[in-house]
Amino acid sequence: AQSVTQLDxxxxxxxxxxxxxxxxxxxxxxxxxxxxxQYPNQxxxxxxxxxxxxxxxxxxxxxxxxxxxxxxxxxxxxxSVHISDTAEYFxxxxxxxNFNKFYFGSGTKLNVKP
Amino acid sequence: DSGVTxxxxxLITATGQRVTLRCSPRSGDLSVYWxxxxxxxxxxxxxxxxxxxxxxxxNILERFSxxxxxxxxxxxxxxxxxxxxxxxxxxxxxxxxxxxxxxxxSGTRLTVV
Numbered sequence: 001a002q003s004v005t006q007l008d009x010x011x012x013x014x015x016x017x018x019x020x021x022x023x024x025x026x027x028x029x030x031x032x033x034x035x036x037x038q039y040p041n042q043x044x045x046x047x048x049x050x051x052x053x054x055x056x057x058x059x060x061x062x063x064x065x066x067x068x069x070x071x072x073x074x075x076x077x078x079x080s081v082h083i084s085d086t087a088e089y090f091x092x093x094x095x096x097x098n099f100n101k102f103y104f105g106s107g108t109k110l111n112v113k114p
Numbered sequence: 115d116s117g118v119t120x121x122x123x124x125l126i127t128a129t130g131q132r133v134t135l136r137c138s139p140r141s142g143d144l145s146v147y148w149x150x151x152x153x154x155x156x157x158x159x160x161x162x163x164x165x166x167x168x169x170x171x172x173n174i175l176e177r178f179s180x181x182x183x184x185x186x187x188x189x190x191x192x193x194x195x196x197x198x199x200x201x202x203x204x205x206x207x208x209x210x211x212x213x214x215x216x217x218x219x220s221g222t223r224l225t226v227v
Binding site: 032034036041042043044045046049051090094095098099100101102103104105106107 | 116118145147149156157159162164169170172204206208213215216217218219220221
């Protein structure tokens with residue numbers, strides 16, 4: 001099974017500051033990579049995904065992520081966060097033998113302070 | 115509204131009981147996935163159905179079962195419930211093919227007392 005590691009369980013940041021949420025995965029073969037966001041009492045929403053091609057992927061709400069094959073990482077970034085970005089963020093990796101089966105990281109709670 | 119409908123939103127039941135969670139996928143999506151989200155285990159893949167057939171199984175207990183019906187809605191049956199089964203159960207659907215990602219429902223919060 002895939003292993004997905006989100007190194008930070010919680011990230012506090014002030015409004016308008018930049019943020020990076022880290023994600024590392026364990027796979028030596030090609031996989032698909034995703035970031036999802038979960039607001040309180042809601043389901044997960046897709047932020048962005050990497051399938052192939054350019055290693056810098058842009059998503060919704062100003063988020064972007066960079067795929068680094070050599071470091072098996074897919075870190076999520078936003079140059080300037082807003083209070084409304086306060087949520088939990090999950091990194092997900094597809095199973096290399098079943099691309100529609102995902103493994104999720106344990107989540108990072110982003111807390112944006114005024 | 116994501117297009118994936120889960121009912122009920124909340125469920126409180128006693129240990130030893132059986133419950134059924136229902137999911138209607140987004141229009142046009144043939145695949146349905148069930149996930150369990152708990153504080154200690156995080157998001158765990160339970161099972162995948164594609165057009166009525168089971169496609170993949172994850173960490174699903176033998177006390178749990180699921181099916182997908184001809185109209186593509188899916189049900190997750192949980193029996194002989196234990197306190198540890200208390201969790202959020204999510205259903206997700208996806209379009210055919212790889213790499214589309216999931217569309218999640220808002221979940222069913224199950225509390226076993």
